[in-house]
Amino acid sequence: MTSVNETKQKRQNRTVTLYLGNTLAEYQEMISTEEGMQTLIQQVETADSLNWGHLADGHHEGCPRRLRFTHHDGYARWTKHFDGTQELVTIIRVRCLDCEAVFTIQPSFIVRYKRYDTDAMEKFMVLLFITEDSYRMAGVGQALGMDTHQEGTWVALEKAGQDAISPTSLWGLVQWLGQLSPAQLNLALGVEPPTHIIEDEKHMKECGEKVYVPIVYAPKEALIWWTDYIDSVSEDSLLSSLERFKAISERLAHIVGANVDGWDPAQKALQKAFPEITLAECHLHAMIKLGQHLATFKRQRKAMGQPVSEQEETQIRAAFIRVLQAPTPTAYQKALDDLPSVFDNEPLASRKDSLVTKQALFQAWTTDAKLAVVSTPLDQCMKFLNRKQDNMQTLHGPKSGLATVNAWAITRNCWRFLKGALRAGLSPLELAGANFLGIPWMQLVNLVLCAWSTLALAAGALTIST
Ligand SMILES: [Zn+2]
Secondary structure, three states: OOHHHHHHHHOOEEEEEEOOOOOOHHHHHHHHOHHHHHHHHHHHHHHOOHHHHHHHOOOOOOOOOOOEEEEEEEEEEEEEEEOOOEEEEEEEEEEOOOOOOOOOOOOOOOOOOOEEOOOHHHHHHHHHHOOOOOOHHHHHHHHHHHHOOOOOOOHHHHHHHHOOOHHHHHHHHHHOOOOOOHHHHOOOOOOOOOOEEEEEEEEEEEEEEEEEEEEEOOOOOOOEEEEEOOOOHHHHHHHHHHHHHHHHHHHHHHHHHHHHHHHHHHHHHHHHOOOOOEEEHHHHHHHHHHHHHOOOOOOOOHOOOOOHHHHHHOOOOOHHHHHHOOHHHHHHHHHHHEEEEEEHHOOOHHHHHHHHHOOOHHHHHHHHHOOOOOOHHHHHHHHHHHHHHHHHHOHHHHHHHHHHHHHHHHHHOOOOOOOOOOOOOOHHHHHOOOOOOOOOOHHHHHHHHHHHHHHHHOOHHHEEEO
């Protein structure tokens, strides 16, 4: 992994990643002519003027950086495509005419220290995270897709055995992608930070231990902003997770509304992290809680020989919803007073109490129209994690667990809603205003990963430099 390479390479990293075409063929054609090579040099000079990646710290000390570069030399390396075939890529090195520093110019479809190109990586991530396969099955999906023998599944798997990706290699790619937080990519692509969010924590099991994945989600665009991987959902632990989110950029500190479930430590953590925040509690979660208590109530009444009729149950639910959905404080109070008398005794009395004590949380939507009434969209989005927790046996520890949920969130944010969906043809990131400029999203990820440390200096540089 990268850490190994880092210890080996004590010398200055002067690899600069630039967008130089969507495909290897486009790039090779470009560098095959003198004119194309000049275009490449110009791209380097523009990138240097923006302090892009290691151009920011790679010049020799005292270099005046007058943005003058020349073609130094080139070398060939292999790259592997999704179908398992390999091709040679010519990597160009350029030299600063002022200080003689030599920079390696890596086209953004190549990932440093990775054999597979970004096209392959993008497809693997979709196989793994969108089409709901496991690490092992993603390789099978790839093998079947590559098959040209038309002799059924087993021949296809056998023939692809050498070319199909192994679970371990795939895991390595996930770890690479997951170094990036969804918030970093969203910001780098020019998306405005969210003001109104849904926050929830997903409980997962890993090797018998409970772990939690808190998620910050912008409901309007269905965009995930933050995922984390923590071993407790105490107020302290959630607060430090939110502080890590805010540490990515000060622009992320202005959340003013959040829809949450009834978990008190999460509400407290959000209030501490975002002092201006208005909290709204999810109406659906309140209904689900009512349903649980209603089940107990029905059992008790049945045991007493007075079963609850269907009509009575409908009335109980409707009366409860009338409170939740009351548009004004007066209407809320009236609906509370109108609750049937069964709410005066346990097990339903606790539900009435929660309506009383949580009035502000349930009515928050009436004062801020941008607040979501229910957190259903996030619950939907989390379904993946529900299914995934059983077969992601390779999460292994908090660091790789975090990388895995980050990689999942980014893949999901970049994946376009398919035909037939309400927002078909656009990904959550694009709905939120990002323009991919016709560049495959894994290349954008690669560009952001290579330049994140200097991106703050060069706001909007990603779009300019491409
Ligand atoms: Zn220089």
